[in-house]
Amino acid sequence: MPEQLLQFLVTGVTVGAVYALVGLGFALIYNASDVVNFAQGEFVMLGALLAIALLGTGLSLPLAALAAILITVLVGLLLERVAIEPALGAPVVSTIIITIGAAMVLRGAALLLWGKDFHTLPSFSGDAPLNLGGATLLPQSLWVLGVTALLVLLVRAFFNRTLLGKALLACSCNRAAAQLVGINVRVMLRLAYGLSAGLGAVAGILIAPITFSSYDAGVMLGLKGFSAAIVGGIGHPLGAVVGGLLLGVLEALGAGLISSGYKDAIAFLFVLMVLFFEPTGLFGAASAERV
Amino acid sequence: MRSDYLPASRAGTPARLKLRDRLAIWRTALLAMLLGLVVTWAGAAEPIRIGAFLAVTGPASFLGDPELKTLQMGIAEINAQGGVIGRPLELIHYDTGGNAREAVNFVKRLIRKDNVDLIIGGTTSGDSLAVIPEVEKAGMPFISLAAAVEIIEPVKPWVFKVAPTDRMAAARILADLRQRNLTRLALISGDGGFDKSGREQLLALAPQYGITLVADEFYGNKDTDMSAQLAKIRATDAQAILNFGFGQAPAIVTRNIKQLGITLPLYHSHGVASRTFIELAGDAAEGARLPAAALVVAEQLPDGDPQKPVLLAYQQRYQAAHGPVSTFGGHGYDSLRMAVAAITRAGSTDKAKVREQIEKTQGLIGTAGIFNLSPADHLGLGTEAFRLVEIRGGNWHIVN
Structure with missing residues (x-):
C-alpha cells in the first residue's frame, strides 16, 4: 500500500507540473493586463505541433524545439498586435472574449495544418522507466519537473528583481499611472504575450512525448492550467505552480484511492472549496493588497 | 416586351409583318423543341436520389469525413459506368455535426422536400437512433453506418446497418482470453459513449466465457496520465488487462503500463485499429492484441480470403x-453497395421493394465482412467481421 501511495504521488506531481506550466502562462498575461488569456492552451498546442512538424523536416530535436518556441512567440506577438492592441481601451471582459475568439482561430488553423490526428514527439532521454522506491516514473517527467522549477524561479525573479518585470506589474496595477511614469504600456503588453506564448510552447514541447498533441489538445490543458492558476491565486507565479501540483496530486489520489470515475469531480470540487474559503486563491492575499 | 410587339406588327408594312411573324414562329418552335428535349431526357433518366446525413464536422468528423468522401467517390464511379437500372445516382447530403437533433431535421427534409429514394447515414449511434421513428413512419429504407446494437435490436422493418457492433468486438476478445486460459481480467475504459457501451457489452458477456473482472477502472478521454488507475490494477491478481477506448487515451494507457513495469497481456478494442495508435504508443504497444476490421490487415489476409479482393480494390481507389x-469509410462503401444491389434486384426505386431486397441481401462481400441479412437480422455479419491482430515490430499481425 505505501508503495502504491508513492506511485499516486509521483503520478500526481508529474501531471501537476504540466498544469503548473500552463498556469504560469496565465499568470504572466494576467499580471500585465488583468486579462485571463483563454488562448494560453492553444500556445501549448502550437508549441508541441510546431516542434513535431519541424522535427519531421529533418531538424534535430533541440533545434526544432527552439524554432517552435520562437515561432509560437511570434504568433503570440502577432495575436497581441492584431487582436488585443486595437481593443486597448476596451473593458477587461471584452479582451477576454477576444482571447476566446483567438483560441478558436488558432485551433482552426492547427486543424487545417495538421489534421485531426494525434502527433507525438520522441522522449528527450529514452523511455526506460526509472525506479523510485517501488514507484516508477519516466525520464521525461524529470524533464517536465526540472524545467518547470527553473521557469518558475526565472519568472519569479523577473517580476521581483528586474525593472522590466516591475514595469509589467505596474501596468496591471494601474495602466494610466504606469503610462504617466513613462512605461510604454503597448510594449509591456507585447512583452507579456510574447513571453507567455513562449512559456506555453515550452510546456507543450516538454509534455508532447508523454501526452501527445493534437489541434484540440489546448482546450483541456487550458482549463486545467486555468484552474491551477485560480487555486494558487491568479497572477501569482508560485501560486500557479502550487495550485497545479495540488490539483495533479488530488486527481491521482482521487483516482487511486476513491474512484477513477470521479477523479475530475474531486479535483474541481477542491477548486470550488478553495474559491469558497479563499476567494483570492491560496497565494492571492498579495494581489488583493496590490489592487 | 410582347405588348410592344403587337402594335408594332400591326403598324408595320405587310412584308415586315410577315418577317416578324416568321421569326416569332421559329422562336416558338425552337423553344418547344428544347423544352421537349429536356422533358424526354429527364423522363428517361430521372436520377435515383440517395439521401445522406453524416457528421462531417464536429467531434465525430473523423468518422463522417471518410464516409462522405467514399459515398461521393462510389457514386461518381457508378455514374461513370452508366448508373443503376439505367438511371444516374444523385447524392443529397447534409452535415449533422454529430448533433442528433439536427440529424432528425435533416432526415425530415430528405424525406419530405428532397423526395429521396433511400437514406444512408447516421455516422454516430446517437444520430442513427434519433432518426429511426422518422424513417419508420415514412416507410423509407435506411442504412445506418453506426455501431450500436440497439439500432437493429429489436428489428425495425425499414432500418438496416453495416457496421459491426461492439458486442461482436467484445466477444472476439473474450473468446481469445478463454483460449489463452486468462480468466481474471482487469478492465480500464474511458468516459466516452464508445467506451461506456463497449464496457457494458463486455460486462454482460464475460460470464458466458467464464471470465471474471477483478478491476473496473475509468479515465477521462482527455486525461494525460492513467498510471494511478494502472497502479491499482497492478495490485490486483489480474491475468490480463483490457482497455476499451479510442483516441489518444489508449496510447497513453499502453505507455503507462510499460512505465509501471506491468507485463500482463494487454488487449485493446477495435477503437484503436489505426496506424496512429502504433505511432503514438511506440514500443510499448508490442504484443498488444485487438479485434480489427479486415480492412486494417487487408494486405496480410491469405490469398484465398473472399474479402481480400474487395478490400484491396476499395483501398487502392480511396x-x-x-x-x-479508414474502416469508417469502408462502412460508407458497404452501405452504398448494399443499396445499389438491392435497387438493381428490385428493378425500381419502389421503397417497399427496395426494403424487401435489402433484407434478402445474401453473400454480399463488403469491407466489414460478408453480409447475410434476414428478416430477423438486419446486420447479417458473423464474428469473422473482426480479425484478432497482434502488434509486432510496429505492424499488425493476424493471430489465428
Whole structure:
C-alpha cells in the first residue's frame, strides 16, 4: 500500500507540473493586463505541433524545439498586435472574449495544418522507466519537473528583481499611472504575450512525448492550467505552480484511492472549496493588497 | 416586351409583318423543341436520389469525413459506368455535426422536400437512433453506418446497418482470453459513449466465457496520465488487462503500463485499429492484441480470403483520391453497395421493394465482412467481421 501511495504521488506531481506550466502562462498575461488569456492552451498546442512538424523536416530535436518556441512567440506577438492592441481601451471582459475568439482561430488553423490526428514527439532521454522506491516514473517527467522549477524561479525573479518585470506589474496595477511614469504600456503588453506564448510552447514541447498533441489538445490543458492558476491565486507565479501540483496530486489520489470515475469531480470540487474559503486563491492575499 | 410587339406588327408594312411573324414562329418552335428535349431526357433518366446525413464536422468528423468522401467517390464511379437500372445516382447530403437533433431535421427534409429514394447515414449511434421513428413512419429504407446494437435490436422493418457492433468486438476478445486460459481480467475504459457501451457489452458477456473482472477502472478521454488507475490494477491478481477506448487515451494507457513495469497481456478494442495508435504508443504497444476490421490487415489476409479482393480494390481507389483508408469509410462503401444491389434486384426505386431486397441481401462481400441479412437480422455479419491482430515490430499481425 505505501508503495502504491508513492506511485499516486509521483503520478500526481508529474501531471501537476504540466498544469503548473500552463498556469504560469496565465499568470504572466494576467499580471500585465488583468486579462485571463483563454488562448494560453492553444500556445501549448502550437508549441508541441510546431516542434513535431519541424522535427519531421529533418531538424534535430533541440533545434526544432527552439524554432517552435520562437515561432509560437511570434504568433503570440502577432495575436497581441492584431487582436488585443486595437481593443486597448476596451473593458477587461471584452479582451477576454477576444482571447476566446483567438483560441478558436488558432485551433482552426492547427486543424487545417495538421489534421485531426494525434502527433507525438520522441522522449528527450529514452523511455526506460526509472525506479523510485517501488514507484516508477519516466525520464521525461524529470524533464517536465526540472524545467518547470527553473521557469518558475526565472519568472519569479523577473517580476521581483528586474525593472522590466516591475514595469509589467505596474501596468496591471494601474495602466494610466504606469503610462504617466513613462512605461510604454503597448510594449509591456507585447512583452507579456510574447513571453507567455513562449512559456506555453515550452510546456507543450516538454509534455508532447508523454501526452501527445493534437489541434484540440489546448482546450483541456487550458482549463486545467486555468484552474491551477485560480487555486494558487491568479497572477501569482508560485501560486500557479502550487495550485497545479495540488490539483495533479488530488486527481491521482482521487483516482487511486476513491474512484477513477470521479477523479475530475474531486479535483474541481477542491477548486470550488478553495474559491469558497479563499476567494483570492491560496497565494492571492498579495494581489488583493496590490489592487 | 410582347405588348410592344403587337402594335408594332400591326403598324408595320405587310412584308415586315410577315418577317416578324416568321421569326416569332421559329422562336416558338425552337423553344418547344428544347423544352421537349429536356422533358424526354429527364423522363428517361430521372436520377435515383440517395439521401445522406453524416457528421462531417464536429467531434465525430473523423468518422463522417471518410464516409462522405467514399459515398461521393462510389457514386461518381457508378455514374461513370452508366448508373443503376439505367438511371444516374444523385447524392443529397447534409452535415449533422454529430448533433442528433439536427440529424432528425435533416432526415425530415430528405424525406419530405428532397423526395429521396433511400437514406444512408447516421455516422454516430446517437444520430442513427434519433432518426429511426422518422424513417419508420415514412416507410423509407435506411442504412445506418453506426455501431450500436440497439439500432437493429429489436428489428425495425425499414432500418438496416453495416457496421459491426461492439458486442461482436467484445466477444472476439473474450473468446481469445478463454483460449489463452486468462480468466481474471482487469478492465480500464474511458468516459466516452464508445467506451461506456463497449464496457457494458463486455460486462454482460464475460460470464458466458467464464471470465471474471477483478478491476473496473475509468479515465477521462482527455486525461494525460492513467498510471494511478494502472497502479491499482497492478495490485490486483489480474491475468490480463483490457482497455476499451479510442483516441489518444489508449496510447497513453499502453505507455503507462510499460512505465509501471506491468507485463500482463494487454488487449485493446477495435477503437484503436489505426496506424496512429502504433505511432503514438511506440514500443510499448508490442504484443498488444485487438479485434480489427479486415480492412486494417487487408494486405496480410491469405490469398484465398473472399474479402481480400474487395478490400484491396476499395483501398487502392480511396488512397489514390484521399489518402489512407479508414474502416469508417469502408462502412460508407458497404452501405452504398448494399443499396445499389438491392435497387438493381428490385428493378425500381419502389421503397417497399427496395426494403424487401435489402433484407434478402445474401453473400454480399463488403469491407466489414460478408453480409447475410434476414428478416430477423438486419446486420447479417458473423464474428469473422473482426480479425484478432497482434502488434509486432510496429505492424499488425493476424493471430489465428
